[in-house]
Amino acid sequence: MVAVAIRPEPPANPGMAVAIRNINHHFALHGEHLPVLDTISIEVEPGELVALLGPSGCGKSTLLRLVAGLDQPSSGEILADGVPVTGPDPSRVVVFQDPTLFPWRTVFDNVALGLEAQDRLHKDRHRVGTALQLVGLSHFAKAHPQQLSGGMAQRAALARALVNDPRLLILDEPLGKLDSMTRITMQSELVTLWRRAGFTALLVTHDVEEALYMANRVIVLSERPARVVADVSVDRPYPRGRGDQYLVELRHHLLDLLGLGSNW
Amino acid sequence: MDLGSGGGVAAGAAWALAAVVTAGWPDINEWSYTHLLSIIETIIGFVLVALALAFRPDDPIAIRIRRGSPWALALAAGLTIWEAVTAKLLWLPPPFFAPPQALLEAYLEDWPRLLECALHSSILLGTGYLIGAAVGFSSGLAIGWSKAAAYWGHPVLRLIGPLPPTAWIPIAFFLFPSSWSASVFLIALATAIPVAILTWSGVSSVPASYYDVARTLGAKQGFLVLKVAVPAALPHVFVGLFMGMSASFVVLVVAEMLGVKAGLGWYLQWAQGWAAYANMYAALLVMALLCSGLVTLLFTVRNQVLSWQKGLVRW
Numbered sequence: 001m002v003a004v005a006i007r008p009e010p011p012a013n014p015g016m017a018v019a020i021r022n023i024n025h026h027f028a029l030h031g032e033h034l035p036v037l038d039t040i041s042i043e044v045e046p047g048e049l050v051a052l053l054g055p056s057g058c059g060k061s062t063l064l065r066l067v068a069g070l071d072q073p074s075s076g077e078i079l080a081d082g083v084p085v086t087g088p089d090p091s092r093v094v095v096f097q098d099p100t101l102f103p104w105r106t107v108f109d110n111v112a113l114g115l116e117a118q119d120r121l122h123k124d125r126h127r128v129g130t131a132l133q134l135v136g137l138s139h140f141a142k143a144h145p146q147q148l149s150g151g152m153a154q155r156a157a158l159a160r161a162l163v164n165d166p167r168l169l170i171l172d173e174p175l176g177k178l179d180s181m182t183r184i185t186m187q188s189e190l191v192t193l194w195r196r197a198g199f200t201a202l203l204v205t206h207d208v209e210e211a212l213y214m215a216n217r218v219i220v221l222s223e224r225p226a227r228v229v230a231d232v233s234v235d236r237p238y239p240r241g242r243g244d245q246y247l248v249e250l251r252h253h254l255l256d257l258l259g260l261g262s263n264w
Numbered sequence: 265m266d267l268g269s270g271g272g273v274a275a276g277a278a279w280a281l282a283a284v285v286t287a288g289w290p291d292i293n294e295w296s297y298t299h300l301l302s303i304i305e306t307i308i309g310f311v312l313v314a315l316a317l318a319f320r321p322d323d324p325i326a327i328r329i330r331r332g333s334p335w336a337l338a339l340a341a342g343l344t345i346w347e348a349v350t351a352k353l354l355w356l357p358p359p360f361f362a363p364p365q366a367l368l369e370a371y372l373e374d375w376p377r378l379l380e381c382a383l384h385s386s387i388l389l390g391t392g393y394l395i396g397a398a399v400g401f402s403s404g405l406a407i408g409w410s411k412a413a414a415y416w417g418h419p420v421l422r423l424i425g426p427l428p429p430t431a432w433i434p435i436a437f438f439l440f441p442s443s444w445s446a447s448v449f450l451i452a453l454a455t456a457i458p459v460a461i462l463t464w465s466g467v468s469s470v471p472a473s474y475y476d477v478a479r480t481l482g483a484k485q486g487f488l489v490l491k492v493a494v495p496a497a498l499p500h501v502f503v504g505l506f507m508g509m510s511a512s513f514v515v516l517v518v519a520e521m522l523g524v525k526a527g528l529g530w531y532l533q534w535a536q537g538w539a540a541y542a543n544m545y546a547a548l549l550v551m552a553l554l555c556s557g558l559v560t561l562l563f564t565v566r567n568q569v570l571s572w573q574k575g576l577v578r579w
């Protein structure tokens with residue numbers, strides 16, 4: 001892992017450029033107009049890892065669904081490599097907040113879902129094993145999701161995304177259910193993986209430290225309806241130390257922006 | 265329940281006692297198969313004792329015998345009481361109540377006809393059930409999946425669904441060329457309706473997040489239907505298949521009694537007409553075994569297919 005981090009191989013898969021332009025989005029909740037996203041514009045360069053921070057219920061998952069193409073924004077446009085997003089595509093894979101594994105499939109078959117859906121399973125079968133190994137679930141390939149712990153299920157969901165070799169990985173609190181030790185390990189593994197594979201990543205998290213440890217850029221969103229409050233670039237080389245003075249100061253700054261400064 | 269290692273021996277003794285009662289206590293009206301019955305009871309008794317003694321107590325077969333011995337004992341006791349109150353005491357008089365040896369007689373003398381009837385019922389039921397299950401499943405899937413199918417199918421299902429399938433009997437026997445095809449239609453209808461409703465409800469209760477996951481991984485319509493909606497709906501579908509099976513039994517018997525000149529339902533009717541009550545009980549027992557066997561088969565298939573589900577009801 002460390003060797004890879006010091007001497008990165010050339011990216012296997014160029015990352016996707018994502019342009020989010022003047023997005024507004026609202027829901028109708030009990031017949032009432034519920035604005036969720038307020039004129040959001042974010043330009044993501046290929047290969048960046050951008051963290052989205054914001055209070056619960058502000059609209060982070062909603063924004064990710066729009067980027068994934070699962071829903072269409074009320075107004076504004078989203079471009080993936082300059083092409084408008086009109087629907088989901090396996091080049092943009094989502095790791096949802098909830099692992100949502102299919103209970104009738106084994107862990108192996110869950111991870112193989114994307115390959116099967118794209119008719120690539122016969123030729124890329126070996127990738128499933130590799131992905132399982134990456135998230136430490138090789139021994140559970142034949143298990144059913146009910147037999148996994150919450151954190152293991154989340155890791156299986158991550159493997160299910162990675163196996164498709166996405167050019168944009170959309171992560172909605174993928175480490176939210178992990179214990180703090182596994183979480184720290186998975187954070188560095190994700191960073192290693194991202195640096196090696198070269199995909200673009202959008203990461204939603206509640207955890208300021210996680211954002212600072214992993215991301216090139218941190219975007220802070222306001223309460224619902226979400227606006228971009230700050231766009232901070234984290235200009236530190238990888239692998240990062242968690243005690244890095246620069247990061248500690250940045251953390252205070254971000255907590256201030258989130259209105260939590262006085263608590264620390 | 266476990267009567268210990270002596271359970272098998274006790275059950276064997278009970279069967280031997282039943283044999284003694286059957287043979288030693290004279291019938292009030294002579295029955296021709298009393299002697300044979302007592303021989304069969306003796307053999308069962310000996311086999312039980314022999315099995316109980318032949319295996320070491322921790323042998324799996326010995327454990328099974330011990331587990332079954334309370335039932336074997338209760339059956340012997342029940343048979344003895346039945347024998348006593350019918351053949352020996354006439355407290356329950358013939359012809360309405362038949363002693364065990366009369367059933368034995370019915371099986372031994374009329375087995376070709378019973379077999380033919382059982383076969384006939386099975387073919388009729390199987391044909392109707394399979395057609396009904398297939399039609400019910402596909403229409404339920406269509407209504408659950410497609411807006412257009414739901415628009416047309418939902419009102420029809422709501423109107424026809426609650427109607428007892430037997431209400432169609434007069435129309436079916438009038439419209440169809442033969443009573444057999446009419447019965448197939450009725451059984452298929454009785455099966456299709458619960459299967460359709462449960463499949464539909466299963467498909468519509470699939471969480472939207474399942475589709476989101478599959479779609480972001482590149483799944484097309486066909487994959488979403490066959491690899492997401494159908495497996496997710498299967499637990500509901502099996503409930504429908506079970507309900508449909510119960511309904512199909514009802515319709516089978518009624519149809520055979522009313523129109524089809526064969527099958528166990530017809531046999532029941534025929535035996536009653538000739539006051540051959542022993543034959544009626546004999547046919548009833550065959551029917552119970554047939555129905556129970558089919559339900560067992562369905563549950564076996566379900567447990568296999570849904571082995572990933574925890575806490576399934578055992579049959």
Ligand SMILES: Nc1ncnc2c1ncn2[C@@H]1O[C@H](COP(=O)(O)OP(=O)(O)OP(=O)(O)O)[C@@H](O)[C@H]1O
Nearest residue numbers: 027028029036055056057058059060061062063224
């Ligand atoms: N399908 C929907 N219909 C109506 N309202 C919705 C829908 N999805 C989300 N919302 C509303 O949109 C708002 C934002 O939801 P969203 O899930 O994007 O929040 P979030 O930022 O991801 O929160 P969290 O950090 O808790 O996951 C919430 O107020 C929620 O009630």
Ligand SMILES: [Mg+2]
Nearest residue numbers: 060061097172
């Ligand atoms: Mg969310």
